[in-house]
Amino acid sequence: MNTNYTKNSKASDVAILGIFIAIMLFIHLISRIIYSFWPFPIQPTLVHIPVIIGSIVLGWRKGAFLGFVMGLISFLNSTLAPIPTSFLFSPFVPHGNIWSLFIAFIPRIIVGILPFFIFHLIKNRWGAGIAGFAGSAINTILVLSSAFIFFNDQLNMTFKTLVATIITTNSIVEAITATILCTSLVPILLKFRN
Template identity: 60%
Template sequence: MKKSKASDVAILSIFIAIMVVVQLLSQIIYSVWPLPIVPTLLHIPVIIGSIVLGVRKGAFLGLVMGLISVINSTIVTLPSSFMFSPLQPVPGTNHGSIWALVIAIVPRVLVGILPALVYRLAQNRFGAGLAAFVGTATNTLLVLSFIFLFFHDVTKQTFGALLASIITGNSIAEVIIAVILTMAIVPALSKARGNS
């Protein structure tokens, strides 16, 4: 039992390290990226961790993802930073919004919970792919919906524009990448954990 807990903590630490590296590499690569599609990749370790480690540890990884988003948006000022960091002023004001924490953290915690629950329905490659789809869709739908809900006055976004932004090249690319990687990694990682 102690060995299993130590193993889970080690794997959890590895997932967090992977998330930090993915974030840093994404910042570097996307600064010179020539294509208009810039998919988010940080949710993939959360999804895989959720499936392999379970709901509680998945939720923790989701929380870490949310905190990385808050820290990044606080340090790197972009036009959208105020949506993810309460320390970035909302345009037209001299203060941030607490709703930024909701946008940055709540969807990401759910990305760490829902894939584990979906994977329980079918513990195979198909289940892993479905879990990745649900996790990615959860991130995209909730983040964009919360932005629409909490910052509608600032973004001046219509409901039609919200739907269009949900169905974009970025969203499609994120789903495809997440499904492929999750279907490839989860069975191998699950097998390795079962043999250890």
Template identity: 60%
Template sequence: MKKSKASDVAILAIFIAIMVVIQILSQIIYSVWPLPIVPTLLHIPVIIGSIVLGARKGAFLGLVMGIISLVNATIVTLPSSFLFSPLQPLPGTNHGSMWALVVAIVPRVLVGLLPAYIYKLMPRRFGAGLAAFVGTATNTVLVLSFIFLFFRTVTHQTFGALLASIITGNSIAEVIIAVILTMAIVPALTKARQHA
């Protein structure tokens, strides 16, 4: 039992390290990226961690993802930074909004919870793919919906624009990448944990 807990903590630490590396590399690569599609990849370790380690540890990884997003938005000032950090002022003001914490954290915690339950209902490769789809869709739909709910007076976004932003090349690319990687990695990681 102790060995299993130590193993889970080690795996959790590895997932967090992978997330930090993905964030740093994404910043570097996307700064010179020539294509208009810029998929988010940070949710993939959260989804895989949720499936392999369970909902509680998945939710923790989701929280870490949210904190990474919050710290990044606080340090790197972009036109959208105020949506993810209360320390970035809303356009035309000198203060941020606490709703940014909800946008940055809540969807990401759910990205860590839902895939574990989806995978329990439908294990094996298909379950891993479905869990990846649900986790990715949760991130996209909730982040954009929360931005619409809490910041539409600032962004002047309409409901039609919200729907259009959910179904974009970015969203489709994120789903495809997440499903392929999750279906490839989860079986190998699950088997490795069983033999550890």
């Protein structure tokens, strides 16, 4: 095996991961600025989209790492700039506990893993769209279900309310956005990777 090729490949992968992380941070910061003036109650989360795309293009291990970074962003944001629901993502704010770390990290890591396998069942543009939709839906379902299981004393939700929240909140906008972006960008990025 050519060691120079291996070193260049690893360096390239680290650079690509760095680009994905920079995109995630950029999306997070721009979202915070926009949503401070946003007049609507729906505030879509878009940071998970680079995680989904990274999972498909770079593989599930790097996708899991990007998911971990997304969880870290959520954890740090909730700890350093808390809002009323920050206890769901940080044990260091009032009402938070160890399960806050579970919610911050585990669903996001799973979002970095599953799209890779979904895409590899249908290796085309439509498979990328389905993986994008599924990754976004998984993020919403796992975060809200975990909140329901671990923090229902604070949230006081019924199961019916949980299901209605999953269906009617940002989840539809997020899933459609992820589907469109994955369908558009994944084939292009895969060509560059090959």
